[in-house]
Amino acid sequence: MSDPAVAIPSFNETKKSQTIYRNLWGGDDLHVGLYDDPGMTPFEAARATTDRMLRLLPKINRSTRILMLMSGFGTAARYIAESQNCKVDCLNDDEVQNAFNQAEIDKIELTKKVHVSFGSVDYMPYEPGTFDYVLAQDSFSITANKEQMFRAIHRVMKPEGRLVFSAILTSENLPEAVLPQIAELPVEDLISLSQYETDARRGFFQQIYSIERHEHLATHFSKLREVLRENKDRLVKESSPAFVEERIKACDDFIALGKAGHLGWGILLFQKLNG
Numbered sequence: 205m206s207d208p209a210v211a212i213p214s215f216n217e218t219k220k221s222q223t224i225y226r227n228l229w230g231g232d233d234l235h236v237g238l239y240d241d242p243g244m245t246p247f248e249a250a251r252a253t254t255d256r257m258l259r260l261l262p263k264i265n266r267s268t269r270i271l272m273l274m275s276g277f278g279t280a281a282r283y284i285a286e287s288q289n290c291k292v293d294c295l296n297d298d299e300v301q302n303a304f305n306q307a308e309i310d311k312i313e314l315t316k317k318v319h320v321s322f323g324s325v326d327y328m329p330y331e332p333g334t335f336d337y338v339l340a341q342d343s344f345s346i347t348a349n350k351e352q353m354f355r356a357i358h359r360v361m362k363p364e365g366r367l368v369f370s371a372i373l374t375s376e377n378l379p380e381a382v383l384p385q386i387a388e389l390p391v392e393d394l395i396s397l398s399q400y401e402t403d404a405r406r407g408f409f410q411q412i413y414s415i416e417r418h419e420h421l422a423t424h425f426s427k428l429r430e431v432l433r434e435n436k437d438r439l440v441k442e443s444s445p446a447f448v449e450e451r452i453k454a455c456d457d458f459i460a461l462g463k464a465g466h467l468g469w470g471i472l473l474f475q476k477l478n479g
Contacts, residue, residue, distance in 0.1 A: 354407020418468025
């Protein structure tokens with residue numbers, strides 16, 4: 205697996221833009237990273253996020269089965285299967301990403317450990333009680349119905365299963381003046397940590413730990429903006445001036461909202477409740 209200079213943005217993109225980012229950076233990760241060292245590249249920071257999430261889980265062995273929810277290009281899933289010697293299922297609703305992921309799985313001979321399924325939080329093609337753990341990286345913003353998503357995950361988890369995910373978070377008391385700006389961001393639905401806790405309880409999960417690194421959100425999008433600007437001419441040729449300007453503006457907005465304390469980011473750990 206190559207070590208790209210940077211990763212593609214954490215927010216949802218069209219299939220065309222995914223291809224453009226891949227051609228430009230060669231990155232697979234779609235999520236915000238842990239920038240404990242400010243000099244880290246987004247690729248390095250994204251890997252640090254995956255490693256930190258894994259350390260929140262009990263012992264992983266060959267029989268452990270993990271679900272990567274909205275797995276994107278599959279970078280984290282393949283890395284987990286290789287490094288932890290376990291089975292990983294990738295659930296994703298993007299055929300372009302799934303095809304790339306499957307090709308990489310075949311290339312590095314991980315077909316016995318990693319499986320790719322087409323689906324979403326609204327349709328998980330798995331039997332009840334299938335997975336020991338479920339991981340998601342900045343993909344909980346794909347639906348406004350967080351409670352229903354927790355319930356869907358609860359169904360496919362084994363008793364005492366754990367859910368860990370990273371998420372872009374809003375502050376607890378957002379000023380009304382910033383709501384229109386947040387609504388224009390290229391994400392579906394952002395909520396606060398307390399809202400996640402409430403929806404999780406209603407979906408039969410209990411939060412047991414959180415790691416809040418709000419300042420890393422602005423760091424992440426600052427690095428992405430820098431690369432966009434450095435490669436602007438090339439991107440314009442491959443897309444359009446409007447395409448590039450929209451993505452630079454999105455980075456500007458994430459940076460401004462992050463520095464103002466209106467948006468943050470963290471890793472959240474939940475325990476499945478039974479009975």
